[in-house]
Amino acid sequence: MATNVFEKIDKEQCKNPVVDFQVGDTVRVHTRVIEGDKERIQVFSGIVIARKGKGINENFTVRRISYEEGVERVFPLHSPRIAKIEVEKRGDVRRAKLFYLRKRTGKAAMNVKEKTR
Amino acid sequence: MSLPTLSIGLLGKKLGMTRIYDEKGRVIPVTVIEAAGNRILQIKTPATDGYWAAQVGFDSQKPSRTSKPLLGHFKKSNSEPKRFIREFRLTENEAKNLQLGDLPLATFSVGQFVDVIGTSKGKGFAGVMKKHGFAGQPASHGHMMHRRTGAIGNRSTPGRVWKNQGMPGHLGCDRVTVQNLRILQIREEDGAIVVSGAVPGSKGSYVIIRPAKKKPLPAKS
Numbered sequence: 001m002a003t004n005v006f007e008k009i010d011k012e013q014c015k016n017p018v019v020d021f022q023v024g025d026t027v028r029v030h031t032r033v034i035e036g037d038k039e040r041i042q043v044f045s046g047i048v049i050a051r052k053g054k055g056i057n058e059n060f061t062v063r064r065i066s067y068e069e070g071v072e073r074v075f076p077l078h079s080p081r082i083a084k085i086e087v088e089k090r091g092d093v094r095r096a097k098l099f100y101l102r103k104r105t106g107k108a109a110m111n112v113k114e115k116t117r
Numbered sequence: 118m119s120l121p122t123l124s125i126g127l128l129g130k131k132l133g134m135t136r137i138y139d140e141k142g143r144v145i146p147v148t149v150i151e152a153a154g155n156r157i158l159q160i161k162t163p164a165t166d167g168y169w170a171a172q173v174g175f176d177s178q179k180p181s182r183t184s185k186p187l188l189g190h191f192k193k194s195n196s197e198p199k200r201f202i203r204e205f206r207l208t209e210n211e212a213k214n215l216q217l218g219d220l221p222l223a224t225f226s227v228g229q230f231v232d233v234i235g236t237s238k239g240k241g242f243a244g245v246m247k248k249h250g251f252a253g254q255p256a257s258h259g260h261m262m263h264r265r266t267g268a269i270g271n272r273s274t275p276g277r278v279w280k281n282q283g284m285p286g287h288l289g290c291d292r293v294t295v296q297n298l299r300i301l302q303i304r305e306e307d308g309a310i311v312v313s314g315a316v317p318g319s320k321g322s323y324v325i326i327r328p329a330k331k332k333p334l335p336a337k338s
Contacts, residue, residue, distance in 0.1 A: 008307065010135070079138065
């Protein structure tokens with residue numbers, strides 16, 4: 001019975017349906033930012049370099065190069081503060097975690113092979 | 118602000134923790150407590166017991182695991198044998214409104230603040246760093262004191278160790294009360310209550326849930 005309750009809570013809390021994206025994809029994450037009593041949308045775009053956790057605990061890391069500085073942001077996948085996730089490009093990668101991108105500089109840093117379908 | 122008078126609560130079993138998003142999108146860590154099947158076993162009155170109280174039982178068990186005197190006691194309230202029995206002290210008015218029988222989850226309401234009492238996880242014989250948060254000594258560079266206590270007092274003034282000096286010893290397995298946890302969900306179909314924050318004890322341990330002593334009770338409708 002115990003696990004049952006947690007599965008139910010998980011299901012209620014998870015967003016449906018979840019946008020289908022994978023590690024290596026280039027995405028635009030639209031986040032709701034609340035300033036005072038105003039709400040606006042802020043976009044963070046970059047490469048998904050990791051997805052971890054499952055159920056309500058799942059989150060993903062997006063990496064981008066901003067003014068020649070690498071920036072990573074971790075988003076909870078099911079957060080209501082994420083308004084929308086757009087997939088710009090599908091990446092073709094052979095790792096589950098793209099941490100090797102962190103060591104790269106210049107053009108190579110954002111260079112992930114595109115999936116050809 | 119008038120603080121609540123004595124009031125009845127529920128008994129429960131800690132099922133574990135998870136997380137929930139609130140309406141603002143913030144993550145709240147929550148504890149799920151199973152609390153279905155509470156029964157009032159006895160109402161104590163000044164005439165017979167010297168004070169007003171309600172005795173509540175939780176978690177049914179086999180009659181064969183119960184002693185005969187207790188079975189008789191359960192029979193009086195027409196209840197199955199219960200494993201966990203506790204009392205809630207009540208005011209006279211409160212006690213007179215209660216009847217023997219089921220005590221529903223709806224005793225509490227969503228948004229209400231509660232105190233949760235449980236037995237914390239036992240840590241065994243713990244050192245002074247874990248037990249009292251002492252800083253310890255350097256780990257390397259020739260030091261050999263590591264996690265030891267250090268000095269516990271001065272010399273001939275005062276010539277003794279002060280009271281409450283932290284020393285190693287048994288830690289955990291104590292009765293712990295966590296105050297002012299908010300009820301976020303009452304899951305009637307699962308027989309569970311979802312409470313914000315952490316609750317003492319391991320999964321499966323019994324807890325007492327009572328209306329918060331330091332927050333006003335919600336208005337009764």
